[in-house]
Amino acid sequence: MNSGGIERLSKTEHRNVHINVDYLKQPEAATHVVPVLISELLSVTANYPTFLIKDSETGEFLLAALLGFTENENLFISQDGSWRSTHVPLTIARKPFHLSQDCLDVYIDMGNPWVNFESGQRLFSDNGEYMPFMDNMLAMLERITSGVGETKSFVKTLLDHGLVKPVSLDLTFEDTKSRNLQGLYNIDHEKLTSLSHEDLAGLHRLGILEGAFMVLHSLEKMKSLVFLKDKLNRNFAEVTR
Amino acid sequence: MKANEANFGDSISSILIVGGGSAGWLTAGILAARYGKTMSITLVESPDVKIIGVGEGTWPTMKSTLKEMGISETDFFRECDASFKHGAKFAKWVNGDETDYYYHPLMLPQDFTKINLAPFWLKSNGDRSFSESVCFQEALCERALAPKTVTMPEYNSAANYAYHLNAGKFTKFLTDHCTEKLNVEHKLATISEVLKSEDGGIRCVKTTDGQQLSADLFVDCTGMASLLLGKTLGVEFIDKNDSLFIDRALAAQKPYESEEEPILPYTVSTAQKAGWIWDIGLTSRRGIGYVYSSNHSSEEEAEEALADYIGPSFKELSVKKISIRSGHREIFWKQNCVAIGLSAGFLEPLEASALMLIEISAKFVRDQLPETRKTMPIIARRFNKAMTYHWERIIDFLKLHYVLSKRDDTDFWIDNRCSSTIPESLAELLELWKSHTPYRQDFSHKEEVFPAASYQYVLYGMGFRTEISNRSVECTDEAYRAAVAENERMISKAVELLPDNRQLLQKINRYGMSAL
Structure with a gap:
């Protein structure tokens, strides 16, 4: 659609740019696992099973939400291209924008399939002011920027306290296919609850205790994800019948 | 007191x-x-x-x-x-040709605890080397691949390794x-x-x-x-100098030519006229040295051999001289x-x-x-x-490398095969191996330093022939073919999964490895 590259956002240059949000056309949304930030943790854990995973490039631990069960399977994208839950993880929702490292400049990826000049959300009003869509986007970008460091230190603190452990999940689906999920890590509940009062108080002061329990409890959302997959399979079976 | x-x-x-x-x-x-x-x-x-x-x-x-x-x-x-090591590559040990090499990898042959593949490999007379047929590590060495990926925890790996x-x-x-x-x-x-x-x-x-x-x-x-x-x-x-002749070392350190030069994930040992040259890749440089017998080479000749191996940069390197006594x-x-x-x-x-x-x-x-x-x-x-x-x-095992060589270009190699220099224990094993392949029963000490597999890699890597009688076959050809096929599968899987050694080492230096 657009062949342009990454450009610094300007109200003159990009006056007529529209963003057509369609998750079916967003390549980075076609994933079964998405990195999430501590600044969105409540919304994330209320919607998705959340784990720690290892970055395949660096081996470092990341906080991530599970969106599906196989490579590139995102169960939250509907057939009409909308998102099936109330919270879209920030790293996907911010498309096609990002902030410069010093947070002073906004950049737009003109090559992103959502960018066009006809349909969708406008960025600027006729007199060159940000539209509410864009105000919301800027707030999101700031949450991401401030959340990156915070998320790293959340993960590091968990690791330093030995509170991370690998989990192996055996899931059974309606079509009787069962699946074993590998490469996921969770909070070690036993270790967490056996920490000393001082350690617990310290983690609580840092706001990490609350986050750790959110991640732990999000495991319950695994049932919803299996349920969703089964439901989609059933629909698919009906359509093809 | x-x-x-x-x-x-x-x-x-x-x-x-x-x-x-x-x-x-x-x-x-x-x-x-x-x-x-x-x-x-x-x-x-x-x-x-x-x-x-x-x-x-x-x-x-x-x-x-x-x-x-x-x-x-x-x-x-x-x-x-530190860098990863899959094993050792021995070059020019058999006849001194440019194409003369074999590997002694760190992993046991496929299914080693269940089947002894050596007799089958000997009978098959195929054109693939013993180590290549039964172990997937040679393929990793030849491609300079690391034994693990960056997401594997510390001390865990897909292939066994040393440093x-x-x-x-x-x-x-x-x-x-x-x-x-x-x-x-x-x-x-x-x-x-x-x-x-x-x-x-x-x-x-x-x-x-x-x-x-x-x-x-x-x-x-x-x-x-x-x-x-x-x-x-x-x-x-x-003193063991009567069996192991080497008594001098010249050691040098060579910087990598560029940031792209592969870091070889194995030790290279290249046989020379009066000994052999080691070549060990670290992340920062290569350590290269010539160990030789002063009875078979002058210091000048040894330095010349080391200079030939290292190339033009040799004249910029300082060489450490060490006297050793086996x-x-x-x-x-x-x-x-x-x-x-x-x-x-x-x-x-x-x-x-x-x-x-x-x-x-x-x-x-x-x-x-x-x-x-x-x-x-x-x-x-x-x-x-x-x-x-x-x-x-260990002395037996080191001497084995010299005894199996067919090199006759210098007295060093000829003298090394003289029966008076071969320990009795090794001479007995060599006699046994003419008709038996080394296997578990031969090295039964609780903490054996070299398992029978190591002897197999060296013996058959260096072209030793054990005459296999029909009586000694203890499993079927199918079992052998299945093991070799499994090794093939492991090779393609590992080659696809494992990263370049230098790249992984750079990532470890940058991001570190996780303990879990």
């Missing part, structure tokens, strides 16, 4: 390690990881004695050694310029770890005198600054000087003194046995540390028996 001598029956509660090279600090770490909180462990080293520091290849045993000391593998990689390391940095790294984490007391002082006790053991060591250091057990890690066991207690050195002490533990490292003996580094011998010696002391002075002679006898066995097996 008197109290110590009268201590018969009393408990062993203090250890003094004399000497601070790799031997001293590895021993300190291995002992202190177990006893750091319950015993007094002191290491005294002279600030003026330089460590030899050429032992830069390890065995896979080093992984558990480091792990048991509580060392983060990431820290070790970063601070010791190449910077010995000087390793010693410093262990010093910090032992003193900061493991409660080892570190004294910097020069030994002026070692005093004997009436029972023929060590009473104490005196230092030039007037200290008298005493302990219940002394560990001699003074290197080739063998200050305690050799000089003070008079334990004889048994052999070992008659016993290694006498009274209250045990020698670990070069003080116990030296062998050419062809199979990287130096650090491994330190590890098994120190672990033996750790696991069987006498409770009292009374039981010490019993443990000492056991130790001496076990270590003598290990040294003899």
Whole structure:
């Protein structure tokens, strides 16, 4: 659609740019696992099973939400291209924008399939002011920027306290296919609850205790994800019948 | 001091390690990881004695050694310029041609504990080498791939591995770890005198600054000087130069040509006219050296051979010259003194046995540390028996490489096959192997240093023919074909999964590896 590259956002240059949000056309949304930030943790854990995973490039631990069960399977994208839950993880929702490292400049990826000049959300009003869509986007970008460091230190603190452990999940689906999920890590509940009062108080002061329990409890959302997959399979079976 | 001598029956509660090279600090770490909180462990080293520091290849045993000391593998990689090692490549050992090479990988042949594949490989007369047919590591070496991916935890891997390391940095790294984490007391002082006790053991060591250091057990890690066991207690050195001719080393360090030059994940040993050249890749540089026999080559000739190997950059490098003496002490533990490292003996580094011998010696002391002075002679006898066995097996195994060579371009190679230079134990095995392939039953010692698989890799890598009778076939051709096919599958899987060695090492330096 657009062949342009990454450009610094300007109200003159990009006056007529529209963003057509369609998750079916967003390549980075076609994933079964998405990195999430501590600044969105409540919304994330209320919607998705959340784990720690290892970055395949660096081996470092990341906080991530599970969106599906196989490579590139995102169960939250509907057939009409909308998102099936109330919270879209920030790293996907911010498309096609990002902030410069010093947070002073906004950049737009003109090559992103959502960018066009006809349909969708406008960025600027006729007199060159940000539209509410864009105000919301800027707030999101700031949450991401401030959340990156915070998320790293959340993960590091968990690791330093030995509170991370690998989990192996055996899931059974309606079509009787069962699946074993590998490469996921969770909070070690036993270790967490056996920490000393001082350690617990310290983690609580840092706001990490609350986050750790959110991640732990999000495991319950695994049932919803299996349920969703089964439901989609059933629909698919009906359509093809 | 008197109290110590009268201590018969009393408990062993203090250890003094004399000497601070790799031997001293590895021993300190291995002992202190177990006893750091319950015993007094002191290491005294002279600030003026330089460590030899050429032992830069390890065995896979080093992984558990480091792990048991509580060392983060990431820290070790970063601070010791460490790199991965899948095994060794022997070039020009059979006939000296450019295409002459074979591998001795660290992993056992496919299904080794269930089937002995060697007889089938011999019968199949295929065009693929033994190691290539039965082990997937040769394929990884030829492509310079790492044994693991960046997401695998520390000390975990897809292929078994050992390390190449910077010995000087390793010693410093262990010093910090032992003193900061493991409660080892570190004294910097020069030994002026070692005093004997009436029972023929060590009473104490005196230092030039007037200290008298005493302990219940002394560990001699003074290197080739063998200050305690050799000089003070008079334990004889048994020279093995009649079997292993190498007595000189020229060592150099070569920088990489560029940031893209592969870091080879294996040790290369290239045979020369009077010995062989080692080539060990670290993250920071290559360590290259020529070990040769001074009876078969002058120093000038040796330097020329090393210069040929290294290329034009040789003239910018400084070359360290080392005299070595193959052999070992008659016993290694006498009274209250045990020698670990070069003080116990030296062998050419062809199979990287130096650090491994330190590890098994120190672990033996750790696991069987006498409770009292009374039981010490019993443990000492056991130790001496076990270590003598290990040294003899290593000598046999090193000599095997020379005996199997078909090179006749120099007297060095011809003399090496002279039957009077071959230990009887090895001659007997060679006779046996004419009609039997080495397998589990041949090396049945509890802690065998070289498993039968190693003998298979060297024998069949060097073209030795064992005549296989039909009677000796113990499994079906299908089982052999299934194992070879499984190895094929492992090769393609590993080649797809595993990253370039240099790339992974860069990532480890940048991001580190996770402990889980």
